Amino acid sequence: MKRVDFDFLEKKLPQRPSDAHKGTMGTLVSLTGSTGFSGAAILSAKAALRSGVGLLYQVLPKGIYPIFASSVYESVCVPLGDSDRASLKKDDIPDIAPYLEKATAVLIGCGSGNTDDTAAIAEAAVKSAGRPVIIDADGINALARHIHILDEAKSDIVLTPHVKEFSRISGMSMEEILSEPAEAALMFCEKHPGVTLVLKGHRTYIARNGEIYENIAGNSGMAKGGSGDVLAGVIASLAAQGAEVFDAAVCGVHIHALAGDIAAAEYSRTAMLPSDIIDALPQIYAKIEDVRDSGI
Secondary structure, three states, X not given: OEEOOHHHHHHHOOOOOXXXXXXXXXXXXXXXXXXXXXXXXXXXXXXXXXXOOOEEEEEEEHHHHHHHHOOOOOOEEEEEOOOOOOXXXXXXXXXXXXXXXXXXXXXXXXXXXXXXXXXXXXXXXXXXXXXXEEEOOHHHHHHOOOHHHHHHOOOOEEEOOOHHHHHHHHOOOHHHHHHOHHHHHHHHHHHOXXXXXXXXXXXXXXXXXXXXXXXXXXXXXXXXXXXXXXXXXXXXXXXXXXXXXXXXXXXXXXXXXXXXXXXXXXXXXXXXOXXXXXXXXXXXXXXXXXXXXXXX
């Protein structure tokens, strides 16, 4: 088993050429948020933008459009339904499809609601070939009832479950997973080839096709609702920019953890917030750019 380090980031993160423009730095389509969980959409969107994606299309129910648009200025919002719409519905798939065609990566599940509608939208995305699909939170919970989707996918898939969510989709007990998390992650990926699994916890494991990395950075201050939304946004952003999907997951986990350590140092593990992790991301990217620019 390998461990993630800064050298991995420097080697694997997408380069940002001097002649880059928004159309060449990736297009992320985010299908996230619902009434009561607009914060999940906001956190994932801000993390994705801070991680360098050129364009972010935020497809969301119209009911949360005002709060989202007042918090995230840099995304292109695509509100669907009427003004009291609480969540995206499977009937929205024809309206979502043109945006999937634009995407270089898709993010699903952050605050979306654990519903058959979420599962249907996830299925539509993963059967649309040619773009990685990152599935988090309610997207994972919805897949537990539709696990066949993983084996019918025409796209690379990244799943980012915590232990309880992983128990739902794997059929393993939480005790089994916690006793041997790396082995549990590898077993799941063996059953579902092509899936990249990010098993979140005190030590986060990133597995795919027999390969696994362990991340040991991060701290207990990150154990707050919303931290996972930030992670999903970082991974999705890197994948949208052209990073190989497994590399995007490994790099995203480590960047998120390093930013969490910066936030804890400034605010304490007790007081830090997931939004503080987003605010710390520029320090990580600046360090990577400094190393690359210096040629060290």
